[in-house]
Amino acid sequence: MKQMKKRLLALAALACLLAVTAFAAGIPAAPQGSCVLDQANVLSAATEQKVNDLTVALGQACGAQIAVVTVDFTGTLSMEEYAYQVFDAWGVGDKKKNNGVLLLLVIGDENYYCTVGTGLEKELSPSKIDDLLYDNLEEGFAAGDYDRGVTAFAGAMYDELCRIYNVQPGVGGGTQGYEPPRRSGLGIGTTLLVLIVSAVLVLLVVVSTALHPVRYVRTRYFGYVYPPRPPRRWHRHYHRP
Template identity: 40%
Template sequence: MPATPQGWVSDFAGIMSNETKAQISDLCTSIEKATGAEIAVVTVPSLEGMVVEEYAVKLFKEWGIGKKGKDNGVLFLIAPNERKTRIEVGYGLEPVITDGRAGDIIRETVLPFFRAGDYDQGILQGSMRIAALISGKDFVPSVPIPSSEPQTDAAPWPVKVGMILFFALFITLGFLALGSSLRRKGQSFFRIWGAGFGGIPLVMSIVFALMMGFPVYILPAWALFMLVIGMRYGKKFARSGLFSGGSFSAGGRTYSSSGSSSGGFSGGSSFGGFSGGSSGGGGASGSW
């Protein structure tokens, strides 16, 4: 881990042009003069076996980024060889650069450039957006941000259908049991069991459908249908012994109705070191 910074910008990985480093240094100087906040932009050749979050916290503490007592520092860390980046925020700036906003900067501004192989613009535009949040100004990128790479469909249709059928099995058993128990007295166990056995997979299936672009309404409609079937034919189920008092077997387990179951910074354009600030542990990370 580098013992001392090279300036506002410390390009230990050697991935930035001199022009970009000068632009970011001027930006950091102007932010420090206007607000007192200190921004450190750092690239490293290796995270030395640490996860990016751990490395960022240790480097932030080692260098003392931000004013002591105000903790108004920000570390923008890039590890190109591990393809990791992190925005680490001092306590004093956490209300301004929230975890969500830091994540937006990485996802929307930094990573598109990194994926396009343009480290200079990714770091520059990311630094500009950090500075805009600190100064309370709107961020306007100085160059167009590359469009995100099209995401491939990680789950083919057979997998999606298989998952839907898997959830449907639990929903069917759970809501049949729930519907059957609602029409009969003394079936509180099956009411609770049915609501949980069918309800939890139902919620999971909705989340799955939203993530995978599958129609959301299919399994909720199926659950309602099974509930009605259970209520309508509950007595027949009871006579057949499917959902009756005593015990019920599913998945190799037996359930009973009893409920049991088996440095200081000097003003001006020159960099004189950071001022002893602390990290609040907030921020966001990304990879490409």
Template identity: 40%
Template structure:
């Protein structure tokens, strides 16, 4: 009887361990579905992330296809194929009605990578084609641990292949390249405007001090010489004569001009910053949601169409 109890307890313990392992293996990988790159291994630069983001959003806005890059140091007891499927399923890459997402999984801790796609691309983006892309565009850089170059070349090759599949001109991707490479420019810089105005006033003051008549000689007529001539000398006179201090109008703080805080230039403004003006909400950065198409967003695709890894 005691022997039977011990066997039963041992079997129950084994089942519990197996169940716990199953739950761990089936747990969804951690990721942000609203980004085209989830770099949990920390091997990709911001420029590479923006590059992948721009290409993927361009495809998303034209044919619904999406390319996602996921990196992690280790995958535990999972296989590369199983882990890639879990990521693809959790991410929802590709349009839901087309299931045309593509996932590049990079696992530097295990010196391995894997490329898979949704079932909607199974007949067009073949295993043979994906293996060729990995061998030619990723493997040489992977050996040198140049993950940025390998990722950019691989994603570009995949994007070109998707353009061919859906009949999209390859030049469409060039626009995404320029967007990723071009530095972002602020639409309005108030400090630059202030500096320009100060420089203009200084120039007017200097010119007025040299051209204004001096000594007992005759002064230019104030009313004669035409409207332009009188206005010219009037402006020079204003630039050269000292001005009496003016009291600021009511409703303005002692800071630098209207709209700025009471503590001077750049100080806090009562009631918070004015929406859309200087000191307002930050402008969305490129590559992460600041595009006309609405940025990267999960499409709802999930079903696996097979893939290929490094050791194929």
């Protein structure tokens, strides 16, 4: 009985210590009726509403949540520690599934960070999150257009979570339900012309090879992207233990 009391007192002391640490570090309380806290004042009301709509739809469909926090600086905490403490203090995502996603923008340091709950670690690997950040957030963030970056990332993450849980909440926030336009077929005349040109080219290659035999060797080919992409910044992604 005494050992049990000692354990309870130790847990209570640890909880108080964590609360004091969070308070000293300036960890903000979760906003009421919203999953977006724009302390750096860089997001529009339309962007906040967009993220909220996506999160409400996800929460109803599978319990997942997307939270966004913007700050100027993280104080004495590192970016990773700050994101983890906010994620833990807010309890982002379903309590049992632990399937929350938190996006942190540190405007003063010109950097960002994304953390997910353990329930999403298998489906959202660090490399997958890195791709989602780079393909959707990086360009807008680098240009100072935080609305565009956050909206694009939230939409892409929404689509990814819909795929993971196989749900279709019906919110047109991302690319869910989007069908690319179909290409029109080639006309008969155009198709015939393409075939004739291809046949001529093949004949020229055959004749050239017969007249000038060459020795084939293995070569390594490298792909190029145009226009070239900007240098990729490395962002680690902390996973909640």
